[in-house]
Amino acid sequence: MWALPVPAVRTGELALDELDESQLVTACLAGRAGAFDLIVERHRRPVYQLCYRFVGNHEDASDLSQDVFLRAYRGLKSFRGGSSLATWLYRIAVNVCLNRVAVKKPVLENIDARQYVDTDRESQVDRVLRKERGVQVRAAIAQLPPKQRATLVLRMYQELSHEEIAQVLGSSVGAVKANFFHALGNLKKILGAQDLT
């Protein structure tokens, strides 16, 4: 049974973009046209970026993002409002991504095929070095165990707090910090200690 608190304002009386998350979910479950579109619009970028961090290429990240939102739509009734909608979507995304990388080894995109948000301040040499190092780091992250990988991506690239990551992964804050610590240790081994110090 749907257990979100009944919104004080009837969602039908407000424009969709005036609704908060729980009201938007209620509107969506009530069948209000465009409500789920707005949820997708608000969360598509971070969901896509998270998927990209896992699979390392645009095509798979697009497919996974679509899958995440489709699963979210199917499971919207089970969203209890205990965490933010973003956290709930991240949880779905992490599960979808971990399932995917478990059956298909990520094909990391060539750096030239990607579009970067470059800063004009860094020199050409620095930019090339950073891109090369980025490729090595992504390849190293791809070798981490699933939970460590998810923790590292959520912390370093999605910039979630340890508490939020614990909600996404369904574990304790202590376990998240331990995973993060071990992920960093493994990353150091993979990348080679001599380059880091």
Add this chain to the structure above:
Amino acid sequence: MAHLNPDQFVDIAEGVVADTDVPHLATCVECRRQLADVRAVISETAFAEAGAAPEPSPLFWNQLSARVRDAVAEDTASTRSWRERLLRPHVLVPSFAGMLAAAMFVLLHRGVLLAPPPPPATSQVSALAAAPLPGAAAPASLPALELSLPPLGDANDPQLDLVADYGDTLGWDEMRDEIALSAPAASSDAVVGALSADERRELQRLLADEMAQPAVPENRS
């Protein structure tokens, strides 16, 4: 003194806890080295990916929304609840008819299934047929259900009673219409043509026996 745990390393590396607040660091070379490694990896990872976040074409976001919208519409159309599907007339009527037929079958055969087992056969032929062949293994015992059924055509066979009851209530023509018992022209010739020589001889014998019986005035109609 105990070394730092992962929680403490992470908190110090991320600046949540100051180095100076952890006296152990001042005295433990190993923990200082490990903390330096953690900081270096965080810095390296952040540097390598800084500004390298993938930013697809601005058109991509609307394409993604459209893909999701289409997928949701398709999913909604194809995953109607089973109740909704079951209540459609072309599903409900055959299902109900099938259940009704099954219920009638069970009711009609309940008497057969629950009938007491027939008395053991005592004739010489039955005894001979039941006796195992010399050297052959004893037959495995039959399931209880089969034991409760009388042999086909036995005098106590309730199926014969059922047929007799129907026969009393229906005329021949009516019965033929009911069970669609009809044969196309020349079908008897085809059947006889398919019999073996022994079967033909047996058929001849049966017909001769039947024709030797005195005629009985027909009183069924």
